[in-house]
Amino acid sequence: MNTEPRAVTLPTADHGAVTLPEPSWCAGHPAPDPRTLRVDLGHSGPEVVLKFRGRVLSVACLEQAPCAAEATRDVQVSVSLAGPALDARGVYELAADLDTYADRLRDLADQLLVIRAGEDQ
Numbered sequence: 001m002n003t004e005p006r007a008v009t010l011p012t013a014d015h016g017a018v019t020l021p022e023p024s025w026c027a028g029h030p031a032p033d034p035r036t037l038r039v040d041l042g043h044s045g046p047e048v049v050l051k052f053r054g055r056v057l058s059v060a061c062l063e064q065a066p067c068a069a070e071a072t073r074d075v076q077v078s079v080s081l082a083g084p085a086l087d088a089r090g091v092y093e094l095a096a097d098l099d100t101y102a103d104r105l106r107d108l109a110d111q112l113l114v115i116r117a118g119e120d121q
Contacts, residue, residue, distance in 0.1 A: 050101040
């Protein structure tokens with residue numbers, strides 16, 4: 001794991017170019033939008049995706065909004081979840097996929113604990 005300090009400079013509509021420390025877990029900042037406000041800048045880690053029957057039901061990742069005005073500036077795990085109505089077989093299939101997804105979410109929680117302990121900023 002790379003422990004060298006990294007930084008990223010992003011354009012903003014209200015503060016011009018803003019340079020932020022970039023955590024090692026950040027997946028990057030493709031095509032920054034110069035209309036973005038400074039408070040909306042953030043870091044996101046690689047996505048952990050739950051697919052069921054080929055459809056994306058949930059996406060989770062590490063996130064941080066270092067310039068947030070109202071939300072926390074701490075690293076957190078963002079999780080979304082949605083899905084259609086299912087028959088009994090579908091519910092069993094979904095439950096199996098959720099078991100696998102739960103293991104991956106626990107891995108994200110472990111990573112978050114390491115980051116918050118200061119071992120990986």
